[in-house]
Amino acid sequence: MSYSPLIDDLIDALRCLPGVGVKSAQRMTFQLLERNRPGAARLATALSKAAEHVGHCTSCRTLTENEQCFICADKRRDQQTICVVESPADVVAFEQSGDYKGLYFVLMGHLSPIDGIGPAEIGIDRLLQRSAELSISELILATNPTVEGEATAYYITEQMRSRGIAVSRIAHGVPLGGELEYVDSGTLAHALKGRRPID
C-alpha cells in the first residue's frame, strides 16, 4: 500500500468485513471518498453506535440494544413454544414467513467442539432455565440441516427429553417452487422418508 496514511488506514480497516479483500476495499474507499462522504459518515456513526450499545437479549440471546428483544418483550406471543435457531437472521426469516407466533431462542452458533464451542458457548443452560421458567409445552428445533446443526439438535433433544419436554424438528424436504431434478440426493432421501399420507 502506498496511498496517504488515512486512506491506507481506511482500506485496511475495511478488510475486516467478511468477503472484502484488498481490491474491494480500495474500490469501496474511492467510492466513499469520491461520491458518498455523507454515506461514509453515516456508516461510521452506525458502526460505533452498534458496537457500543448492541448486546444480547437476556431472554433469547439474540442481538439487541435493549434488555429484551421486541419479540421476547411482546406478551401477546405464545409463551408455551420456543423455536431454537442458530442466528438472528433465522429469526427474521421465520418472522417474514409470518406463521409462527411463539418465542425464539438464538444459539448464536452451533456446537463445534473443534472450534471450542460447547454447550456453554451456545447458551444451553439459559435455554433449559428459560424452558423451565415458562414451563413450555413444545420446543421446535430449527437449527440448520448441516452436520453441526444436526448434532446440536440431537444434543438439545437429549437434554429436553430428560426433562420431559416435547421436542420437534422442522421438516426437511423439497423446497416449494424447487424442481425435483435439481434437488440434491440427500434432500430427496429426506423428503421420501418424511412422506405423509394424503387425507
Add this chain to the structure above:
Amino acid sequence: MSYSPLIDDLIDALRCLPGVGVKSAQRMTFQLLERNRPGAARLATALSKAAEHVGHCTSCRTLTENEQCFICADKRRDQQTICVVESPADVVAFEQSGDYKGLYFVLMGHLSPIDGIGPAEIGIDRLLQRSAELSISELILATNPTVEGEATAYYITEQMRSRGIAVSRIAHGVPLGGELEYVDSGTLAHALKGRRPID
C-alpha cells in the same frame, strides 16, 4: 427489516458500499457484532477521519489528506514528465511497477458527457496550467483502454498539441504471461498493429 433499530441502521448503512446487498450487509453486521467489535470501532474511526480530512492534492488531484501528495512533494521526481491516469489506484499500480520516476496527474474519472462529466470535472484546466508551470517535455496518457478512456486521451492530445507539448500513449497489447489463445480479438488486433521490428 425487523432487527432492533441500531442493527437495522448498521445493515442499511453498510449497503452504501459498492457490491454490498442486503444479505452481505446482514452477514457483515453479525460478523462485526459477534466476533469483531474492535474491528468495527476501528473501521468507524477510519471512516470518519478519512471522510473529514481527505481532500485532493493541489498539484495532481489525487486523494490525500495533505496539501500535496507525497509524489508531488518529492522534488527528486522527474519534473519534466507527467503521466495522466484516471484514478489514484492507477498511480499505485504504476508505482508498484517501479519503472516510472516522473509526476502524475489524476483525472478522478474520464470524459462522459452522458453523465455530465466534461473537461472541467476531470480537471483539464489544472492539467494545462500544471504542464505550463513545469514546462514539461512529455505527457504520457495512461487512461484506461475503454471507449471513454480513449475519448479522454484523444481530447487531451488535441489540447496538448495546440500548445506544442509532446504526447505519448502507453502501449496496448498482449499482457506478459498471457496466453494468446485467451486474449480477446481487440487486444490481438492492437498488438499486431503495434508490432515493432526486432533489432
